[in-house]
Amino acid sequence: MNVHVPRKQLADSLGHVERIIPNRSSNPGLSLLRLELSEDKLIFSGSNMDIDIQATLKADVEGSGQLALPAHVFAQVVRALPGEMVELDFGENELEIISGNYATKLQLADSNAAPLLSFPKEYRGHLAGGQLAKVLSHVRYAAAVAEYQAIFRGVKLELSDKKTRAVATDGFRLAYYHLDEASGLDAEFVLPARSVDELVKLLDGGEVKLELGEGQLSLATASYKLNVKLMEGSFPDYEKIIPSQFPVSISLDAKTLSEAVSRVAVMADRTANNRVDFFIKDGSLQITAEGGYGRSQEALEVSQEGDESQIALAYNAKYLVDALNPLQDELRFSFSGTTSPSLLSSLSDLSYLAMVVPLRTG
């Protein structure tokens, strides 16, 4: 078996697969890459138990067969190769990798030791890859980190004949992104936030095909196939906690607000939730923070609406900055009360909604 393939394409393709395959694992087979040669294709696959990945690469192939080799060593060798083209020469127990004046002999592993993965034959759904990436990447920040209840560490996808929506929440904040676009699937499920990170890196401008199987979502782009394990558990019924009455709301430029919050928060006390205080009155937003080193403040002019003439409340500065990050241009910041959730959204595009629960004060 012998393969000729351009180095750059081999390295790119291998790079994506390598990111998913664990470097060390209690199951040594998991750190192996499975390589299949057939006709004019080189097919790599690997898994970290949460994601199965398969990459297909056009190549000049002689012979056919399957084998396994240590994924990270192979990827490291390929990255270092000097030439434009790479020759892979498969022997009984070793793979010779030749490029320019350089040659490496890499020992093969038992191909039965590498995970044997299967991917759907048919996919019932599809979306533009860029759209799915956008939906997921807008909300991913709001998923909880390790210390919370497992289901909060996921991103919920809601697919129907009317919408494609992603939601994430850690109980203190929530983000959703709503697209009026059908994928052909009708289902709701939760993906681990870490798998979402990998997914977003692999989605490109082309179409992504979708299929829902037993406990997994399968995706296929032109070059990659993925099975992503779904999370178990029930996601909170978030729609009923999104407030609809806002005694005060303001609008201003998103970047201006984000920068002011970051600046004022320099003096905030990190051991007290990075608290920044908001006081809104007469079209002015006063942001203040106080900590062990002193006190800082900044006033911004805002366009103010609502039945109440003023409101005072406090937030975790980090949560605000995270929620503001996907927003550009003018935003609306709507306050339902001093202890009930506040909403952030764009004035011009209502696809993205962020909710932040104020800190209890006093």
Place this chain on the structure above:
Amino acid sequence: MNVHVPRKQLADSLGHVERIIPNRSSNPGLSLLRLELSEDKLIFSGSNMDIDIQATLKADVEGSGQLALPAHVFAQVVRALPGEMVELDFGENELEIISGNYATKLQLADSNAAPLLSFPKEYRGHLAGGQLAKVLSHVRYAAAVAEYQAIFRGVKLELSDKKTRAVATDGFRLAYYHLDEASGLDAEFVLPARSVDELVKLLDGGEVKLELGEGQLSLATASYKLNVKLMEGSFPDYEKIIPSQFPVSISLDAKTLSEAVSRVAVMADRTANNRVDFFIKDGSLQITAEGGYGRSQEALEVSQEGDESQIALAYNAKYLVDALNPLQDELRFSFSGTTSPSLLSSLSDLSYLAMVVPLRTG
């Protein structure tokens, strides 16, 4: 007391001082920045016990006096400021920092708690800052890391009426950089490698003045003054271990060699000194490495000289790559024997010399 100063200049100047002042210290006074206002100048100073630093900044100053404040909080506030200009307003116990719509009140510390530093009034030596930076930065890599004898963690400077030379060694490799230039000082001393790193960052195109005091080297550029504590102990007599007889020597392009060594070393065993083997014969350099995953090799054409027709030896790949890093264009690699030091130098410029001791083989 009141100061107006451009934000960018304040942030740059403070950035250099902040890097030296420890963030946490068992001596809380060390984390303070001393600030002096006088006429049209703002003077910051601080110390980490190994380096004292003073920065001078032109500013619009009303009043005069001295005070102290937490260096890292002050620097963080300044970095975040929104406006082009900064106003510093000094009260009894606090400093108000105003820029654009933003204002911070930072509590002052007792100015007696901050280190009181003194810098020489006169400097007898001087060099071009860029030259001193070049001399030091060429050799710094060869200094030992923490686990070795203390003096090996330093960089030796040799100053005389004929030369300015820096040397570093960790016992397995050595680098020197020699400049036929007098600084006006005649002395030899050892600077901690970490202080050298800071020094190199502060040296600019302008002149640097030098003075040697009790256990310290003092340096002054247009904007900064530094006292760098010298290391105690006797630096090895390196000149007598530099070989002068070379049965084999080769010349080739530095970058070509460095890249080939890096590539082959991918398969080297990290637990066995990253060993790469060299075999030189008939104008060819064969580089090989072998480890748990397999074996790699690359052959390079070289121009070979010397009385012996061939030589085989081994190196720590990392040491070779470090030694090659300052070299460009054609280099000479001279082999004194399989267990005695090898030398690396440029064919065109003999200022820089690197010595690497081969690994014991067999």
